[in-house]
Amino acid sequence: MTDAASPQAPTRQRSFFDQFELDTRLLGMIGAFAILALTFHFVTEGRFLTPRNVFNLTIQTVSVALMATGMVFVIVLRHIDLSVGSLLATCSAMMAMTQTVVTPEWLGLGLNHPATAPIAIAVGILTGAVIGAFHGWLVGYLGIPAFIVTLGGLLVWRNVAWYLTRGQTIGPLDENFQLFGGINGTLGETWSWVVGGLAVAAALWALWNSRRNKVRHDFPVKPLWAEAVIAAVIAVAILGFVWLLNSYEIPQARLERMFEDRGEAMPEGFTQGYGLPISVVLLILVAIVMTVVAQRTRLGRYIFAAGGNPEAAQLAGIDTRMLTVKVFAIMGVLCAISAVVASSRLTFHSNDIGTLDELRVIAAAVIGGTALSGGIGTIYGAILGALIMQSLQSGMAMVGVDAPLQNIVVGAVLVLAVLIDIIYRRRTGDRT
């Protein structure tokens, strides 16, 4: 039995767009992003939506977007984390010291040993997890407000990082480590197509699986043609993105050097696109994992339940204090992953790495529809939020807007985005 067939079901004719059962908030954000991008493209006379600029835009977004996915959990649980930029710096410093001092000298592995990058990354992730869990313990078990704990952390970890490196810039970083930096680590055209193809296959499988699940339980499903249209849009979007990044060509001089390094001569007329940056693939993987955690695991369910009604969660037997520790630990791990991307993009660790990132990360989550009152937020929203912020910033820079005015605009957009979100929720009766 479906609702449509039962006598009590609403008789209202479903409109063309209703048949797709789309998330209107997601559509709104994509629409806003599209208008923004097209406006910049027009104003810069076609320089904004070029393969080169899209490539740069994506690799600039990764670091903030990674942390924003974790900030969604923190804010959904009615907390805040002001220390992410500083925590990123401490993780970055730990990893930089590991790969420039610990592995080459103490362990005697020398420079650019294959084991260096994995060891350094493991050290960074452990650092992030431990510090994050410590923040969570202070908040959850000792009852200190997260605002205070992480405001303290903002000062503490920025300067712990300073002591770890004695205030020096540490670099150059390990060659394999630098693969996560963006332009120094891309998949090339062939592998990008392979990854794009796999992504399309995975998306189609997910759509089909979800439909099959609904049918099995006799739940109403979308018409098949609507499903097909959605599948086609997703496939075109993924493959179009790969095509765009593949058409950003590696400069000839750089290609020649690559062939020289391998001791080969470059064939006449050889060209190669950059393709997908490894950092972007990393972000996509993190986004998928975080979305699955949010929607399909008990942990995610409890984070949203405790954010919606902490008392109800406790009465249901959920240990909200341990939950707080876990959420801040996840945030710490994401700061560490973000530190890998940020420091390898620079090719060195610097003292001011991640400065003011806490504000960008919180802004990305909030622009992406995460409600500071708790219980509401999505991973894809936060990533789109980060992308919108970064597009605004680099678009204005391309147009030639002064740096102070850029910040004024970004600040105003943040407030405006939240206002629009509040109005949207009032209209749809989805109060927070």
Added chain:
Amino acid sequence: MSNDRPDIDRPDIDRTGTPLIELRDMQKSFGGIHAVDHVSIDLYPGEVVGVLGHNGAGKSVLMKMLSGALPRDGGEIYVKGERAVINNPRDARRYRIETIYQYLALADNLDAAANLFLGRELVTPTGLVDDARMEAETRKIMSRLNPNFRRYSAPVKALSGGQRQSVAIARAVYFNAEILIMDEPTAALGVEETRMVAELIDELKRQGLGIFLIDHDIHQVKALCDRASVMKNGRLVGTVDVHEASEDDLLGMIIAGKKPGEPGGAEEVLGAAVH
């Protein structure tokens, strides 16, 4: 009101066997104030015991100790004659004690199925939350409890008071509660919805559940309960059979803290109030 329903389907409760629940000498203090002061109450299968008293009389605190939401300072809980260890809500659920809270204790941002299974989610073999199966189970139980319920994908904050109440009740019924604690289950409901809850309580009684019903409304208690335990200032005034005690008797216990017939009891207090 539901107190004019005929009392035809109210069998005598057999109180010769082992009680379902025995609360013995329960104590709880908050900073020197005795919120619950040496209170003992028992509950038999198929019985509804009303727990009455003013705000702050200690009835909710007493019930929260039974449901594991509050740790007790002293006293013991026996479930079917066995001493029970109840230190948190999960412990209480293991003894099939389920609670429907006054403010419903629902996560407003989640849908009916997520709330029904909160803390006890069904999972797939890979350990992921099985939303489809939970929704199917929710549809099954709701078709029994509230056949008009349709809004399975809406967050519960979009639901009416009665719909929310049916989600909270479904949670207790689905997990085969043997002991049910209801904290003012009809406080937020209209007349028709109140009647549905009353019918449900009768139905659960017939299935042999024991129910503690916290309530302010004496008419309601007279209509739904078999016995009533009245509390005042943390102490148990007494437990009476509601068929033998009049509404005035109950009022006197609540207001004056005296059992019927005691000096300073209902007759004098109410008399003074009238004159």
